Amino acid sequence: MVTGSVMAGAFFGNLADTMKENREYLKAKQGMLQDYMLKAGFEERAKLKEARAERAKLLNQATDLGLTEEASAILYSTGQLQSTVSYLKKIEESEDPDKKINKTGLTRFSEVLVESVPEEKLGAAMKYAFSLGAAEDPSSDKLVEAIHATSLDEYDEAISAFMKTPQTTSAVAPNISVFDINKRALIDYDPADIKAARELIDANLKTQLETTTNPNTGQLQYTNPDAAGEILNNAVDFYISEMSEPLKSRSGAEVIKDIFNRVDTLTEDPQLSLRQIAENFKTFEILPLQGPMPLSPDTTEETIINEEIEI
Numbered sequence: 001m002v003t004g005s006v007m008a009g010a011f012f013g014n015l016a017d018t019m020k021e022n023r024e025y026l027k028a029k030q031g032m033l034q035d036y037m038l039k040a041g042f043e044e045r046a047k048l049k050e051a052r053a054e055r056a057k058l059l060n061q062a063t064d065l066g067l068t069e070e071a072s073a074i075l076y077s078t079g080q081l082q083s084t085v086s087y088l089k090k091i092e093e094s095e096d097p098d099k100k101i102n103k104t105g106l107t108r109f110s111e112v113l114v115e116s117v118p119e120e121k122l123g124a125a126m127k128y129a130f131s132l133g134a135a136e137d138p139s140s141d142k143l144v145e146a147i148h149a150t151s152l153d154e155y156d157e158a159i160s161a162f163m164k165t166p167q168t169t170s171a172v173a174p175n176i177s178v179f180d181i182n183k184r185a186l187i188d189y190d191p192a193d194i195k196a197a198r199e200l201i202d203a204n205l206k207t208q209l210e211t212t213t214n215p216n217t218g219q220l221q222y223t224n225p226d227a228a229g230e231i232l233n234n235a236v237d238f239y240i241s242e243m244s245e246p247l248k249s250r251s252g253a254e255v256i257k258d259i260f261n262r263v264d265t266l267t268e269d270p271q272l273s274l275r276q277i278a279e280n281f282k283t284f285e286i287l288p289l290q291g292p293m294p295l296s297p298d299t300t301e302e303t304i305i306n307e308e309i310e311i
Helices: 002-066 067-079 083-091 105-115 119-130 142-146 152-164 189-203 225-243 252-267 274-280 299-308
Strands: 209-214 220-224
Touching: 002 067, 002 083, 002 119, 002 142, 002 152, 067 083, 067 105, 067 119, 142 152, 189 225, 189 252, 220 225, 225 252, 225 274, 252 274
Parallel strands: none
Antiparallel strands: 209 220
């Protein structure tokens, strides 16, 4: 009997020690978990909140400047919104009176951006840019349960459920290619820039179109000033149009060289007069003609017949 009592006492004593060890072990694990939530979980939420605030601020700046929400979302998803907003704010704050944001150009820029993105990707971009994501992670409830568990079994059950619960994530950026943004199209044209471009284009055309030397000034002048003047005006219009394309970034030199090459190709065609070039090739683009080319004023059917006879 004595021996039995001793054995029972030892058993309950060991059990008490084991339970004490378990409680201390559970307390230690709960303390570690609480530290994790405070240091990692809450810090992560603080960073996420800060990031959301910065994103919201950037998107608000974009729309305040004149970009649409859709265009802002698209640019945010490609990582180009920050640089675009910074550029526009720099123009807005410029003291140069000739440097102003082109509101019409910005509207067209927004429209072209939206039109270039498939509807499903536009929706994904909107969700990615404007969604605030989950305010709280549902699986974190299991961490709270683990902290307040009264036994190792409850703790293990809560932790196991936490590990199996999918973590809530924010929207994923859609796969949209980076755009070739022509920032020049977003600001008003400086009249001085257009004047300089016109002078360069005019100088190039004088090497391609028919010219004579003015006996009074000694300078080159167009032999057919009316047609040449129209071609010059067409060239300047083409230059402005190309430089205003929202998603085609080109330098002025590239566009002027393009004009030179196009005009050169047209003037090499013996069947085209300057008048025909001026009237039928506003953008100097060589396209298959539908029907016969209209005769120039100085060309008659008799002239064409005579030329064919000589050939």
